[in-house]
Amino acid sequence: MSSFAGRFSGRNAIITGGAxxxxxxxARRIRAEGGQVALxxxxxxxxxxxxxxxAHTVAVxxxxxxxxxVATLSSVAALGHVDxxxxxxxxxxxxxxxxxxxxxxxYRTIAINLHGVFHCCRAVVPHMLTRGYGRIVNIASVAxxxxxxxxxxxxxxxxxxxxxxxxxxxxxxxxxxxxxxxxPATFESPILDQLPSSQVEYMRSRxxxxxxxxxxxxxxxxxxxxxQECSFTTAATFDTSGGRTTF
Numbered sequence: 001m002s003s004f005a006g007r008f009s010g011r012n013a014i015i016t017g018g019a020x021x022x023x024x025x026x027a028r029r030i031r032a033e034g035g036q037v038a039l040x041x042x043x044x045x046x047x048x049x050x051x052x053x054x055a056h057t058v059a060v061x062x063x064x065x066x067x068x069x070v071a072t073l074s075s076v077a078a079l080g081h082v083d084x085x086x087x088x089x090x091x092x093x094x095x096x097x098x099x100x101x102x103x104x105x106x107y108r109t110i111a112i113n114l115h116g117v118f119h120c121c122r123a124v125v126p127h128m129l130t131r132g133y134g135r136i137v138n139i140a141s142v143a144x145x146x147x148x149x150x151x152x153x154x155x156x157x158x159x160x161x162x163x164x165x166x167x168x169x170x171x172x173x174x175x176x177x178x179x180x181x182x183x184p185a186t187f188e189s190p191i192l193d194q195l196p197s198s199q200v201e202y203m204r205s206r207x208x209x210x211x212x213x214x215x216x217x218x219x220x221x222x223x224x225x226x227x228q229e230c231s232f233t234t235a236a237t238f239d240t241s242g243g244r245t246t247f
Contacts, residue, residue, distance in 0.1 A: 007227055008035030012055070012079040014072075015039055016062055016120055017089035019046035022139060022187075025219035026086055026226075027052045033223070038075035038082075041089070055079055062089050062116030063108070065123075072123040081131060084226045085124045087117045087138045087161075093153040095199050106153045113157035114164070121168060125177065134177035135226045138165045142185045142241045148203065158183075162237055169235025178234040180225050185241035187213030208243035 008030050015030075017023035018039030027037045027050075036055045041047045044059035056078035058071040076082050093109030094102050117138050128134030143151060144158030165181040172179055186203040204212055218240045224230055225238060239245055 004033050004223070007033040007223075011035040011083040012081060013037045013084035013086060013226065014075050014082055014120075014124060015086040015088060016116070017041060018054075019043055019050045021088070022184075022215055022218055022222070023086065023088035024050055024052065025215045026088070026222050027054065029219050029223050030084070030226070035084070036079055038079055040071055040075075062119055063111035065119045068119040068123050072127070076127055082124060082127050083131075083133060083135065085120060085134070085136045086222060086226060087120050087136070089116055090139065092195055093151065095150050095196055097150055098152050101152060109153035110157050110160075113154070114160040117161050117164060121179070125172070128177045129175055132176040134172075135230065136165075136168070136177065136179035137222050137225045138179070138181045139222075140165070140181040140183045140237070142183050142245050145183055145245050145247070150199065165237075166235045173234055178230060180230070180234060180236045180238060182218065182222060182225065182238050183241065183245060184218045185213055185244045187215050187218055206244050207241065211242065213240060213242060
């Protein structure tokens with residue numbers, strides 16, 4: 001049982017990319033700590049198979065603003081209200097140098113990783129402002145701080161998430177709604193299946209602790225960021241990188 005039992009009692013969360021990886025780990029923990037969750041994911045089959053007692057699930061492409069708007073209304077109706085938004089949906093994009101980078105992969109990576117975060121925040125924030133309370137956690141990456149070679153679209157999209165969240169957090173700073181981003185180093189997750197092993201080993205070699213992270217480690221940080229305890233930090237970046245980033 002979680003040592004924070006009841007921490008999310010009465011709280012409702014929308015979690016994108018919620019059918020696997022970090023999104024699913026966060027959903028499990030919020031449920032274990034008394035909260036309700038609505039899971040959004042592009043993969044309808046993965047949603048159906050997700051082993052978490054979700055109050056609502058939606059197959060949605062966060063790159064599509066119209067789909068996000070519809071999903072927001074349906075999830076808010078199912079939950080009653082929304083207190084927490086976790087934007088975890090993301091893809092790695094191609095692994096290639098800039099001069100060879102496929103245009104379709106560039107546009108799709110930016111659309112999901114950056115535009116998707118914007119679409120979700122834009123749709124959900126008004127519901128939080130109505131209640132005067134909210135916690136937003138946007139999942140960025142150490143690549144957004146340092147850049148990874150042969151991953152320009154991913155690095156650029158995650159840098160964009162960091163900058164966007166800093167702007168959003170400042171806009172909402174007096175409204176009771178807190179927005180922060182997380183910059184994890186590589187951790188064990190299904191998203192690694194999208195990468196060649198050489199790219200994974202490069203990222204592992206950059207981590208001073210000498211290992212990949214565990215999804216539970218980042219989920220623990222996200223749940224603090226999503227809780228009422230995180231009350232005087234906004235427009236900030238939290239780090240779970242095994243010592244890779246120091247700023």
